[in-house]
Amino acid sequence: MSYRKPQFRHPRLEVNDLGLTHRDYEGALSTLCAGCGHDAITAAVTQACAELSLPPHRVAKISGIGCSSKAPNYFLNHAHGFNTVHGRMPSVATGANMANRDLIYLGMSGDGDSASIGFGQFAHVVRRRLNMLYIVANNGVYGLTKGQLAATAELGMKNKSGEASLFTDIDLCVSALQFGATFVARSFSGDKAQLVPLIKAAISHKGFAFIDIISPCVTFNNTPESTRSYDYVHDHIVTAAVADFVPVKQEIRCENSDADSEDICLHDGSILRLSRIQPDYDAHDRLHAMARIEQVKAEGKILTGLMYIDPEADDYHEINQTTDTPLNALKQETLCPGNHVLQTINDSFR
Known part of the structure; x- marks a missing residue:
C-alpha cells in the first residue's frame, strides 16, 4: 500500500495571485482515521491559505501532541514547522515569534493539549496577545490513547466505552475571552462554508486569534450520547455572527442587504463582514459573548460563528515596544555593543 500522493496535476488548475494552485498548499497524505474531522480542518486551512495567496515559506505551523497536532503535517508542506511536546506549543510559538516577528504563526492544538496539560501555557499566550492564529481541534476525547474523556467534555457526556464525564467542562472560548483574546470564534469541521472565512479573517487579524473547532472523533466519540458527534452538532448549532472575508483587492459587495x-x-486593509443572526448580538462586547456562550450551552446547544473581535487590538510587540527588525536579522554589533555601552547603562542607575 502506498502512502504517497500522486504527482499528477491537472494542467488547468486555478492559480492564485502568486501563481500557486491549491495543490501547492497541501501536505503529506493523512494517516488519521477515515472521516476524522481533523482532515476537514486541514482542507479548510489549505483552502484559506491558498485564497489568501500566502507564500508558504512565510508561515510557521507549530503544534503539540495528539491527533490534532499531527494535522499540520497534512497542509502547507513548504512552510516552517515544529512539533513540540505535549502542551508546550505556546511557549515554542512565543520564542519563534520573538526571533522572527515577520512570519505568520499558525498554532494547531487539541482539547487535551490546550485544556489539560497545556492549559497554563494557553492562558499566558492569550494574555500576552501573541500575534498568531491558535486553532483547537476539539473532539472531547484523547484519540491517541483510546478515547478517554478530555477536559472539554461536558458534564455527563459519554464516550464510546460508556464512560461519563463527572466534571464541569472547560470552555476554551470562554477562557480565551477571559484571558484577553482579541478574536474568538467557534466552528464545526463539517461546516466549511463557515470555517474558511473565519480562518482567513483570523490569519489577517493582528493580535491573538482563537478558533475552537468541534471536530468529531469517528473512532471513539461519534456516538448518539456524545455532544461531539456529527449528528449532535448538526442538530444543535446556534450561530452568533456569520463572517465573510473580503480580500483587500476584491470589490466589496453586499450579498444580503436585508441582514443586520x-x-x-x-489592519491589512481587508474587510471582515459580519451578519448578525440575532439583531442584539454585539461582536465587540466581550462580556456579552461570554454570557451568550453559557446561555446557549444551558439550552443544550452549541454557539458557533464569530463571537468577539477587537479590530483595533495591539499585539505583544507593540505592547513591549520591541524592535521592528526581527531578532534573527540583528547583527552582532547590535546584539553585543560592547563594554562601554554596558558601562553607560550602569552609570544611568547611579
Whole structure:
C-alpha cells in the first residue's frame, strides 16, 4: 500500500495571485482515521491559505501532541514547522515569534493539549496577545490513547466505552475571552462554508486569534450520547455572527442587504463582514459573548460563528515596544555593543 500522493496535476488548475494552485498548499497524505474531522480542518486551512495567496515559506505551523497536532503535517508542506511536546506549543510559538516577528504563526492544538496539560501555557499566550492564529481541534476525547474523556467534555457526556464525564467542562472560548483574546470564534469541521472565512479573517487579524473547532472523533466519540458527534452538532448549532472575508483587492459587495451587517476593516486593509443572526448580538462586547456562550450551552446547544473581535487590538510587540527588525536579522554589533555601552547603562542607575 502506498502512502504517497500522486504527482499528477491537472494542467488547468486555478492559480492564485502568486501563481500557486491549491495543490501547492497541501501536505503529506493523512494517516488519521477515515472521516476524522481533523482532515476537514486541514482542507479548510489549505483552502484559506491558498485564497489568501500566502507564500508558504512565510508561515510557521507549530503544534503539540495528539491527533490534532499531527494535522499540520497534512497542509502547507513548504512552510516552517515544529512539533513540540505535549502542551508546550505556546511557549515554542512565543520564542519563534520573538526571533522572527515577520512570519505568520499558525498554532494547531487539541482539547487535551490546550485544556489539560497545556492549559497554563494557553492562558499566558492569550494574555500576552501573541500575534498568531491558535486553532483547537476539539473532539472531547484523547484519540491517541483510546478515547478517554478530555477536559472539554461536558458534564455527563459519554464516550464510546460508556464512560461519563463527572466534571464541569472547560470552555476554551470562554477562557480565551477571559484571558484577553482579541478574536474568538467557534466552528464545526463539517461546516466549511463557515470555517474558511473565519480562518482567513483570523490569519489577517493582528493580535491573538482563537478558533475552537468541534471536530468529531469517528473512532471513539461519534456516538448518539456524545455532544461531539456529527449528528449532535448538526442538530444543535446556534450561530452568533456569520463572517465573510473580503480580500483587500476584491470589490466589496453586499450579498444580503436585508441582514443586520457590519463591515470591519482589518489592519491589512481587508474587510471582515459580519451578519448578525440575532439583531442584539454585539461582536465587540466581550462580556456579552461570554454570557451568550453559557446561555446557549444551558439550552443544550452549541454557539458557533464569530463571537468577539477587537479590530483595533495591539499585539505583544507593540505592547513591549520591541524592535521592528526581527531578532534573527540583528547583527552582532547590535546584539553585543560592547563594554562601554554596558558601562553607560550602569552609570544611568547611579
